[in-house]
Every structure is written in structure tokens, then in C-alpha cells.
Amino acid sequence: MIEIKNVSKWYGSFQVLTKCSTSVKKGEVVVVCGPSGSGKSTLIKCVNALEPFQEGEVVIDGTSVGAAGTDLPRLRSKVGMVFQHFELFPHLSIIENLTLAQVKVLNRSAEAARDKGLALLERVGLTAHADKFPGQLSGGQQQRVAIARALAMDPMCMLFDEPTSALDPEMINEVLDVMVQLAQEGMTMMCVTHEMGFARKVAHRVIFMDKGEIVEDATKDDFFGKPRSERAVQFLSKILQH
Amino acid sequence: MHLEWGFFLRDIGDGETTYLSWLFSAWGWTLAVAGCAWVLALLLGSVVGTLRTMQVTWVARLANAWVELFRNIPLLVQIFLWYHVIPSLIPPLRDVPSFVLVVFGLGLFTSSRVAEQVRAGIQSLPHGQRHAGMALGLTTAQTYRYVLLPMAFRIVIPPLTSEAMNIIKNSSVAFAVSISELTLFAMQAQEETSRGVEVYLAVTTLYIITAMTINRLMALIEKRVRVPGYVGGDR
Ligand SMILES: Nc1ncnc2c1ncn2[C@@H]1O[C@H](COP(=O)(O)OP(=O)(O)OP(=O)(O)O)[C@@H](O)[C@H]1O
Numbered sequence: 001m002i003e004i005k006n007v008s009k010w011y012g013s014f015q016v017l018t019k020c021s022t023s024v025k026k027g028e029v030v031v032v033c034g035p036s037g038s039g040k041s042t043l044i045k046c047v048n049a050l051e052p053f054q055e056g057e058v059v060i061d062g063t064s065v066g067a068a069g070t071d072l073p074r075l076r077s078k079v080g081m082v083f084q085h086f087e088l089f090p091h092l093s094i095i096e097n098l099t100l101a102q103v104k105v106l107n108r109s110a111e112a113a114r115d116k117g118l119a120l121l122e123r124v125g126l127t128a129h130a131d132k133f134p135g136q137l138s139g140g141q142q143q144r145v146a147i148a149r150a151l152a153m154d155p156m157c158m159l160f161d162e163p164t165s166a167l168d169p170e171m172i173n174e175v176l177d178v179m180v181q182l183a184q185e186g187m188t189m190m191c192v193t194h195e196m197g198f199a200r201k202v203a204h205r206v207i208f209m210d211k212g213e214i215v216e217d218a219t220k221d222d223f224f225g226k227p228r229s230e231r232a233v234q235f236l237s238k239i240l241q242h
Numbered sequence: 243m244h245l246e247w248g249f250f251l252r253d254i255g256d257g258e259t260t261y262l263s264w265l266f267s268a269w270g271w272t273l274a275v276a277g278c279a280w281v282l283a284l285l286l287g288s289v290v291g292t293l294r295t296m297q298v299t300w301v302a303r304l305a306n307a308w309v310e311l312f313r314n315i316p317l318l319v320q321i322f323l324w325y326h327v328i329p330s331l332i333p334p335l336r337d338v339p340s341f342v343l344v345v346f347g348l349g350l351f352t353s354s355r356v357a358e359q360v361r362a363g364i365q366s367l368p369h370g371q372r373h374a375g376m377a378l379g380l381t382t383a384q385t386y387r388y389v390l391l392p393m394a395f396r397i398v399i400p401p402l403t404s405e406a407m408n409i410i411k412n413s414s415v416a417f418a419v420s421i422s423e424l425t426l427f428a429m430q431a432q433e434e435t436s437r438g439v440e441v442y443l444a445v446t447t448l449y450i451i452t453a454m455t456i457n458r459l460m461a462l463i464e465k466r467v468r469v470p471g472y473v474g475g476d477r
Pocket residue numbers: 011014016034035036037038039040041042043
């Protein structure tokens with residue numbers, strides 16, 4: 001489904017990604033972790049070309065992301081993305097946040113889009129908030145809306161960039177619950193997160209990044225059982241302390 | 243000091259116009275120059291300000307050059323350029339009324355200031371907003387239209403209010419190309435009547451009324467488009 005082959009990226013002369021290669025198969029849940037600044041966000045944004053990269057190739061469902069003729073808006077509409085800071089559109093009501101791209105990108109009718117939006121709001125438990133504005137919701141609620149907004153496009157896979165790290169602790173679980181449910185329904189997911197409980201529960205593989213490199217790419221059991229690199233061991237011991 | 247207002251009802255010498263009706267027609271010219279120039283400035287300024295935030299570098303550079311050009315030449319000099327220099331370079335422009343030339347001069351000057359505000363407004367939005375729009379499959383144009391600009395314009399209403407008030411004041415440069423607006427009226431009427439204090443009091447009052455009306459109007463707009471629950475600039 002997602003193939004990342006030897007991707008390298010520089011900001012000026014600073015190399016952010018060094019020959020990163022991995023893949024996510026259909027129905028697979030892959031967790032990406034690593035210290036701050038290791039390039040996790042950059043890598044995941046290369047997948048749907050929100051960040052350009054200079055070398056290597058990313059292929060989604062047979063389409064090369066970096067190729068010249070690729071219809072990027074069309075490709076992106078099939079890849080859901082959830083951000084650390086939610087990024088709901090503040091001037092649109094919750095239901096309008098969910099229908100905007102359905103109407104403008106997928107050309108769905110206003111009613112069809114609204115029905116779909118309401119169904120997804122029900123799924124994330126926020127039906128009562130449909131006509132409120134993002135600024136009137138808590139962080140956890142906003143992030144659940146953001147997930148619903150991505151799902152409204154019927155994506156073939158989902159990308160998450162630290163979806164819970166901007167949340168107060170008591171709101172983390174309401175978001176993780178939605179993600180766990182998605183994973184159990186067979187959604188293909190690539191998640192940057194430090195929630196190791198989530199990884200243990202639903203991940204198939206765990207990728208560990210450091211200084212722009214994929215240091216470890218292992219099955220969940222191998223990663224938690226016998227991490228091979230010194231850096232991964234250190235990292236795990238730090239984040240599993242609390 | 244003794245104020246004497248009676249002369250306003252006097253004839254200016256053509257047998258039909260009083261100073262009062264001249265005053266109001268001058269106010270009309272001021273509003274017309276400022277209003278037309280504002281429409282032009284808002285349209286051009288929004289486009290140029292938006293282009294300055296594009297990630298295509300040559301487009302952004304071109305838009306930057308526009309702003310630097312029109313912002314850094316004194317307004318009065320720009321008006322004279324439009325009035326004297328450009329028509330002699332482009333002969334067909336010789337027949338264009340000076341009203342139109344002033345509207346262009348003032349409009350383009352103000353467009354550079356509007357562009358600067360619009361750019362700042364767009365860039366004050368969190369980076370992730372653009373990404374969120376693009377990630378949903380919106381094109382760059384759609385992302386601006388539906389995601390970035392609606393918020394950016396809300397944010398820049400206060401600075402745009404002061405630009406709109408500025409354009410009223412700046413429209414007084416139109417006197418330099420003989421448009422019979424408030425400032426020209428003030429100068430001529432005080433010369434003819436020797437009632438400078440009354441003339442300038444009247445003109446000043448009209449300028450103030452205009453500015454305050456704009457202020458109220460923009461405040462009304464700001465209130466109407468306020469986003470429930472939104473607290474700006476917290477990230
Ligand atoms: N626009 C940019 N220009 C220059 N350097 C950048 C830019 N964006 C990110 N970087 C650098 O690239 C590196 C990787 O950043 P990235 O955001 O991918 O890290 P991350 O692993 O997601 O970190 P975090 O856990 O803090 O989110 C960092 O060193 C960062 O400073």
C-alpha cells in the first residue's frame with residue numbers, strides 16, 4: 001500500500017532524512033517512534049507529499065508520489081491525515097469541517113456529505129456538537145473530529161502525526177480508543193506516536209528513527225522483546241519509565 | 243472669536259451654487275476618489291498579498307517587487323507620475339480624466355499597504371492549516387479560498403480599518419491634479435471668503451464624520467464575522 005524507498009531529504013545543507021526505506025501493507029498498522037527532531041514528522045509528510053524530498057521514491061497504491069505527472073490533490077484525498085494540533089478549520093462549524101472536502105474534492109452533494117459527516121460524528125461520539133465551532137470543543141473532542149474529517153473522504157490509509165501529544169492526559173484515551181477501533185477494523189495506518197500501550201495493542205510493526213535514519217524496523221514482538229540497537233534500548237527505557 | 247457661518251448660503255458667483263452645496267459636492271468627490279481607490283486597493287492588495295505567500299518563488303518575488311515599488315515612492319510623487327509622466331509615455335492615456343488617474347495612483351499605492359496586511363494575516367495562521375487543507379485533497383487555490391483567506395481576512399480587519407481611514411485622508415492629494423474635493427474646496431473657499439476658520443472647521447468635521455463612519459462600519463463587519471470560540475494567535 002505505502003512503499004518508501006531510499007528517501008533522502010535536505011533542508012538546505014542539513015540532512016533531515018537519510019535513505020529511509022520501509023513499507024506498510026494493506027491492513028497493517030505501523031508505529032513510528034524516536035526522539036524529538038529525528039525526522040518522524042518529515043517522513044510521514046513525505047508520504048502524501050506535503051513535504052517534497054530530493055532523493056528516493058514513495059509509492060502509494062501503485063502511484064509514485066514524487067513523479068512529475070501525479071495528480072497530488074487526488075492522491076492526497078485518498079490518504080487521510082491527522083495532525084498533532086488537530087488543524088480543524090476554525091471558521092467552519094464541525095459539520096462544515098467534515099463536509100468541505102467531500103463537496104469540493106469528491107463532488108458529493110451537500111446532503112450526501114452531511115449524512116456521511118453526521119454518521120462519522122456519531123461514530124466518534126460527537127453528534128451533539130455538529131453545529132458548534134472548533135474553538136468551543138476540548139482538545140480531545142477536536143482531535144476526534146479531525147479523525148472523522150479524514151475518514152469522511154473514505155481514505156485507503158491513514159497517517160497520524162503524534163495525534164495525542166498535544167492533549168491533556170485525561171483526553172488521550174478518548175482519541176486512542178477511536179484509533180484502536182479503526183485499527184481493529186483493518187484500516188491501514190502509519191502512526192507517529194509515543195503511546196507504547198497503543199503500539200502493544202494494535203501495531204504490527206514498530207519503526208524507530210534517530211537522526212533522520214530508520215534505525216530499527218521490526219515486528220512488534222521483536223521490538224519490545226529484543227530491540228537490537230543501543231539507541232532504541234535507551235529510548236524505550238526513557239519513555240517506558242512514565 | 244466670532245464665528246460667522248452665513249457665507250455658506252452665499253452664492254459662489256455663478257448664480258446657482260452656494261458654498262454649502264460646493265462643500266457637499268467636494269465631500270462627494272472625496273468619497274468617490276477614496277471609495278473607488280479603496281475598491282481597487284482591496285482587490286489588487288488581496289491578490290498581491292496572497293501571491294506573496296505562495297511557495298512558488300518567482301511569483302512571490304514579483305509580488306514583493308510590486309509592494310516595494312508602490313510603497314516606497316511618496317504618494318504625491320506617484321500622483322504626479324500618473325498625471326504628467328505616464329500619459330506622455332503612453333499617449334492614449336492623455337484623454338483619461340484626472341479622476342481616473344488619481345484613483346489608480348491612490349489605489350495602487352494603497353494596494354501595496356493592503357497586500358502587506360494580507361500577507362501578514364496569512365502568515366500568522368498556523369502552518370498546519372495549509373497542510374490540513376492540502377492533505378484533504380484541496381488544490382492550492384481551494385486551500386486559499388476555503389481555508390486560509392477566510393481566517394486571514396478576519397484577522398486583518400483592524401489593520402485594514404486603519405488603511406481605509408488612511409485612504410480618506412490620502413485622497414486629499416487629488417487637489418494636486420485639480421479635483422474639486424474637500425481639501426481643494428477648503429483652500430479656494432477660504433481664499434474667496436476670508437473665512438478660513440469656518441471653512442476648515444466644516445471640512446475637518448466632514449473628514450472626521452467620514453473616518454468615524456468607516457470605523458463603525460468595520461467594527462460592525464468584524465462583529466458579524468466573528469468566529470464563535472476562536473481565540474486568535476494562541477499557537
Ligand atoms: N522547515 C524546516 N527548515 C529547516 N529545518 C527543519 C524544518 N522543519 C524541520 N526541520 C528540522 O528537521 C528535523 C526533523 O524534524 P521533524 O519535525 O521531522 O522531527 P520529529 O521527529 O517529528 O520531531 P518531534 O518529535 O519534535 O515532532 C529537526 O531537526 C528540525 O529542526
